[in-house]
Amino acid sequence: MNNNWFAKLRLRKMVGVTLSLVMLVGVLAACSGGSEKAAEKTVLRIGVMYGGSDNEPYMRQQYTDMFEMMNPNVTFEIVGAINYDDQRFETQDSTKPVTDQPDTYEKVKELLTGQNPVDVMIFDYNLLRRLTQDNLLQQLDPLIQQDKFDLTDYVSTVIDGIKAAGDNNIYALTPTFSSSALFYNKKLFTDAGVTPPTDKMQWSEILSLARQVAKGEGEARNFGFSFNRYSNDGFSDTQTYAQALQLKMWDDKAEKMLVNSDQWAEVWQTVADLYNEKIVPTQEFIQQMNEKVSAEGGNDPFYGDLFIKGRVAMTIGEYYYINELKKAADNATKIKDFVPVDWDVVTVPTFPGNPEVGGNIYLSSLMGINAKAQNPDGAWDFIKFSNGKEWAKLKSRSLYEMVARKEFLTPIGGLQYNMDAFTTLKPLPPLSSDQEKIYREKPGIWEAQSPGYELFQKVLTKDMTVKEALAEWETRGNATLEKLKTDPTGGMDDGGGIAKPFG
Template identity: 65%
Template sequence: MSNRAGVKKWGFLLMTVMMVVALLSACSGGNSDNEAKTRVLRVGVLYGGADNEPYFRQQYTDMYEMMHKNIKFEIVGAIDYSQQRFETPNPDGTTTQPDPYEKMKEMLTGQNPVDVVVIDYNMLRRMTQDNLLQQLDPLIQQSKFDLADYVPTVIDGIKAAGDNNIYALTPTFSASALYYNKKMFADAGVEPPTDNMTWDDIINLARRVSSGEGEDRKFGLSINRYSGDPFNDAQNYGAALQLKMWDDKGEKMLVNTSDWESVWTTVSNLYKEKLSPSQEDMNKIYEAQQKLADDSGYYSPITGDLFLSGKVAMTIADYGYINEITNTMNNASKIKNFEPFEWDVVTPPTHSSKPNIGGNIFFSQLMGINQKAANAEDAWDFIQFTNSKEWAELKSRSTYELVARKEYLKPKNGASYNIDAFTTLLPVPPATTDSEKLMREKPGIWEAQQPGYELFQQVIKGDKTVKEALQEWETKGNAVLQRINTSPDGKDGGGTIDVKPLDSSAEAEAVPEG
């Protein structure tokens, strides 16, 4: 090793030690903890096991244990994933799936309850309603724990699940934004999108910026960066509306409604007007790219990405996509026939009836304190530690997750973009019913969704109207639900399905969650 390399190595180690020392000083009250009696802090997670525990410890508990020698963590999994992998299937080929919520509840209320629980956003609402978690607001006030710079997406989203109270905190989150190609808008003479636009606004922009035919077509919008699935696009478009396919008991379809009709009409028109690329459109583009690759012997690393290829002006993607874009732009000179372009992000489009709700926001590491915690004091100290400013500074280097504290949210990789686009909207409220439980009890219920895929394609092709397609889906879906209610695994029954004629007077209102 050269002297210069040695100096660099030791310099890096010294910087790391200095950061840890700074974190120790900021988050620890001194050496009194080290002199106290050893205490156990039990942390409950959904999936435990030998494969998952080391990662969780590395991410969340190792540094705290290093700073607090008298604290020992026990990581308790509600479901042992390593054991579940080896379960013997039932005679029908299925495996018995445990109820995740009930398993988590057992950890909180059993004979040896956990102190801290790590949950996702959907479980937070149910646990607060079942009075399983301690309210954190009094502890926040007593400790003078500063949450002033928590981004609205996180703190307001957490409060929304707890009747405007805080029952858990998360140091990180993931979110999506609307990415747009500045050059395509400039070439079309159209003003680019801005924050807080509605779906109608964005679709109008997509219409104005689209141009060309065939393999030369430039599309205005891709609801999903991977494109090509209109039915999935309709689900993403309507996510904030929380429309249901069937009722809470899985006995009746709820798709033949004016709200479903509005969603299907809007999304199908994106494809009919060729504002969004269909699978057929994508195949034409890929075939042209493949032919070029075959003729020249060069395969472009951006083949398949219509946004980076300059074929789509706007697309919705998660925060991690920034990594892909910046890497591509930084290596533009190495990509044949590729011209780098300026880009930016704005908030995802919203529905006028749900102006502050944006889809694809996830809190996967919410930490709360069990009502029956034996060690609530250390539990709160640990939650403060993982949500501290010092912790946020360390975690801010991630290129795939965002930290909850705005002070440490900075653009990555030398790029300049509107990072607030990821931190403004609220997540879709948690469902008030346990849809996963219904799917466990009636695994064949997804068969009732299948006609929707086929019928939506027929709408796009012009073979059926939206009204006709939704009524046919309702009829076919009800037949499936009736069958699986007598045979929940969906393996018995069968026969033909009669489709009722379209009743133009049938106008049922959609039944949203909550």
């Protein structure tokens, strides 16, 4: 009797285990699209602009690990267009020829057209127009329509920027983007009885507000505006201002200076006036404040950031600056005589000729399918996943980048601010010329730019007029450009190598 009972119990266990295995196999088959599909191993080659032994783990963590975990039949190969390890440890001396910097676009093109081309290319926005014009990317619009891939909640800034570089077609998608906005101090505007800035204000309007809210003398001065969180020299500010206008210092071949123009003169005069009227803080003012803090035995946890200290009414800041402001407020009780800033944001200033465009939006993780992809279906599956809602939900916790889907764009730390300020304007269209190529092929080009710093200081001290300074910059710059025709290095001894970009 006992033997029969044990036999029945054993049979029941065997049946139970068998049923569990059957159910498990069914679940796995459902998750993987069927046992036949699960057994099929595929390789997906991902091209990135900059590779190397230290970059690959980061790229996998950022882009492929999650997809690979959910699709165990897929194996990724990460291929860098430019590998820093190739030249990082190479010794440069007089006995060896200078190593030329690689052409980024040509290296990307090699990944797309070589004998073993990549399936997906992850690249920066400044390459998108050239890649589409050279027919190196597959148009995504038919795939989006075919799979009914929902883009209705995509930030218009992202989609409009992508279409602008692709003749109103979509050749790439990006799950994240970076953006800046104009931060303003509510209290300083209230104290001055001035209406705060609003979205889509022009530069002239913002600078007019800056003049109205700048108050005080000496160490008690509150400034109206700063081009960034930290005080730069005036020449750097002219470069920032000119970049928003897409002004060039030289022509597309770097053979002629373009700075002696009415537009450049207006830029220089505008910035010089801001410094002379003490509307923007100077490096000297920052240094005096730092010396005072040091003399009193303290330290500055904000590293000279005058906006966070409540001394600047408006400044242009990146999205992650919000986290800095929040941390300062959360730790206010630990900081002597510190009062947290009551702030909000609006769009960065615009110009009359392009009121819908801002100069502080970056699409640095664009994903496109190679026109010669060996695994185009797998490439599209990966792009769909990386740009889908599930991925956006995970990445929405980032403090440094914003996700492209509006549904998951929420204020950091439960704060309340104008989120639309970061997503309203379109990015500046790519320049017609490849400025990166000029800097690479003519590393001595910096010598044509450097007189600008010296000459702008003379404008500030009123030793030269703006027109005189720009005319001299043109003359000295042209002399350098002429010299670079026969010596692209400009006499630089240590040129070459790979210039790794910030970020």
